[in-house]
Amino acid sequence: MIHISVYYFGAISLILIGLYAVLVKKNVLKMLIGLSIMETGVNLLLISVGYISGRSAPILSEGVTPGRAVDPIPQALVLTAIVIGVATTAMALSVAIILYEKYNTLNVEEMRRLRG
Amino acid sequence: MNGQYAALIIALPLISAFFIPVIKAASKKAVMPFLLLVTLLQVVVAGWLFKEVYTSGKPIIVMAGKWQPPIGIDLYIGHFAALFLLIIAVISFFTAYFSMKSIKVEPVDKYAMLFLLLMLGATGMIATGDIFNLFVFMEITAITAYALTAYNKTGEAAEASMKYMILGGIGSSFFLIGIALIYGATGTLNMAQLAQLAGNINPTVAQVGLALLVFGLAVEAELFPLNAWAPDAYQAAPHPVTVMFSAFVVKAGLYAMARILYLMQDVGSWHSVLRLLVIMATLTVVVAEFSALRQNDVKRMIAYSSISQVGMIAFAIALGTQSGIDAGVFHMVNHAVVKALLFIGVGYVGMKLGGTTLEDFEGLGRKMPLTAFAITVGSLSAVGIPLFNIFWSKIRILLAGVAAGYAWGVALILGASVVEAVYYIRLIHRMWFGGSGERVSESLVLGAIMLFLVAVILVIGFYPNYIWGIAQKAGADIFDVGRYISNVPLLEVGA
Amino acid sequence: MNCVSCIEYIIVAIMIASAILAVEWRDLLAAAVGMAAVSLFASILFFMLQAPDVAMTEAAIGAALSGAIFIFAIKRTRRFETEEEEKPGWWVRW
């Protein structure tokens, strides 16, 4: 067995749950919810990689010296990743709206059938 | 001029894209000419960079914010990047003109912005020297590609875009997990420093991380299990966008994949990742060629053909030898030219005749002789007839494959090429010997663009050595990681 | 194990539970709310991992705005998921 931290465990579980939704579900919005959960999981994973036990946030005021702060880079990366995630989501939802207008369904199998 | 001005290659399309809403507020008619102007300026900047890099033989390192590489983000414009920035700019210029003629669906100003940003994304992916920055540019490329795929707002387009988004979303999440692993193991994101530290990474971490990165990029690079979006998107996207997808968006993904693979070559399990990639690439070629045979829509058929050629490039890259990389880069150049020509031709037919099924191409030789001629040359070249450009790169890829000990892959690719010949010759036959029709007037400028591309194909076909020399330099830029590291002025950080 | 460290186990458990519910609920509106809840619990975890910047951004963008646009999209389409069918993986088929 492997021993990993509870944060890693939570993050990897979120990724797998999201991936499951994308793989198995038929509803477009459900797939997008899955993708969104997956992104949250990845962000949590990145932040956990940067965490150092017993240290505080990398804001160097009020007695926090450079030796007592956690790694700032993953946090900067996750800030970027969150914004990219919401951008993708917004785009995907507008495509889903077009799909519904054209096919009057959100089920991908029915879409294929309608198109023939 | 100072090398730092190379940052203009990113800044120019960006600032122009932000400027478009202002132009639109003034006059909506001015948007498309402005797009043309910006792409022309981009050609000038890229041409200057190409000249600088190839005359001095030294890469240009752009350091954003005066931070030395591992601290800040650097752009690495080496031989490969300089060559491809020029190709991207030139093809964007042609497609900008084509867009001006063919994009009728509103809102055109938004189309122009997305067009510029797609060009920016591919440019950035090729130029960047930082692995997370690569992710950001990959997302820029991908999100613009999603939007442009669905731009026509038909059901097919929306479905293709959704397919692309779901695969792209999975791919980018996996890429980020890979970044998390690699960053956790090395503590840096700069590519040169990663290459230095690659040997010390725990082998399990490195293997999983590298596999995840390659998996994430395989969506952009259209490798087999992850390229289901590509034919749909190519077919449903507006015609100029298809040209861009095939000519350089895929190339950016392939380049990023090659770059990351070769940077990490000190990793213990490197060869197993390469072998996996060879299998994926060979499958891509075979599956795509056989699917192309079944198609009735010419645009979709050429899309499959493009995917199979991309698979061939990935095969060459995954060989892990200098000659393989060189041949792969040469093929990238040729493929960009040929597929740009074919998609411009097919798109122009679709625009004039209202469809791109095989029936529409019946008697095209009488209806639009110039376009038909261009498509014929492109098809012959794509098949790999001697004295056309693709012949030279294809034969080099196959020789490199045999030399690297992948004879089975070479045999499969040769078999698939026969299939390719069958459907292209069917297309040529339909165009010249079937049906009849009235003459349709053809645009002179578009005709000139197509003839220019035809001329490039023939010139490379007759005198391959000049471009081959350039491709060898560009290939060495990817393959020679030691020189890559020594070219980047790394700051010593930490112990 | 003291109670300070067991709180992270509790939050991770609730987060995973809401993720499973968000995926399984047939009512998409509820699923979107579940997704926002996942983001919210993740942002608490970010705070506990000493990343206040990220926690704020995740709460504002990941939970609030992303949830809101999901709800608008559901309002413009359909609220309930139809019955499941066979053949998973629509997006890998050619």
Place this chain on the structure above:
Amino acid sequence: MVSLLKRSLAIITLLIIGYWVAQAFAGVPFGQDKMLVGKYYLENVVNQTGSVNAVTAVVVNYRGFDTLGEVTVLFIASTGVGALLWRRKKERTARTEGSIVLKTGTRYLFPFILVFGAYIFIHGHLTPGGGFPGGATIATGFLLLYMAFIVYEIPHKSFEVTEGLVGMSYVIVGLIGLAIGGYFLYDWIWQTWHVGTTNIGRLLSGGFIPVIYTIIGLKVGTELSGIIDNMLKEEVRE
């Protein structure tokens, strides 16, 4: 039955993937000091950028190129949503007016929300927060307006132009750096002009970080409001 089989097959595959990833992450120990570049940032951030918040300094200054890309991604999203949901004639279709509490609350809260958003992005270099949450807060204010009043619409033209101009000014700040310091996105306010060197930890410090974060805040605010607007309006046929 078949669907149950497929489901369990999917779950088993996922568990294998999960195990594969997890065993790799076991090689990246949690909670240990793995910093290399991060250490350099922490040690030099105050001197080199004047920002107390290291994350902000990394986001805006050291890795400013990423942030430029990120702003671009959001711009693409708002442009793309605008392009895809473009219709010849669009109107809001909400029928239920917000309740009296929501309406009155919104009327009084809205300016405070804007001010709070501005506070978040201006103080990005001192406190947690910055342009992205600040901009999102501003967008939330507009979201409230949309919820409360069924006829409310943002001023589209001016929002679009603001979006463009603000984005341009980000690139222009970078280009000024290229002209003054010779490097794109060079922090000319801090490194050439030395504004606020005696002021570290107070508002007027941090070089161009407050400027950029104001730009980002405005941009994020207008873009997210634009996305909300596009999502809420539907086509009307004449």
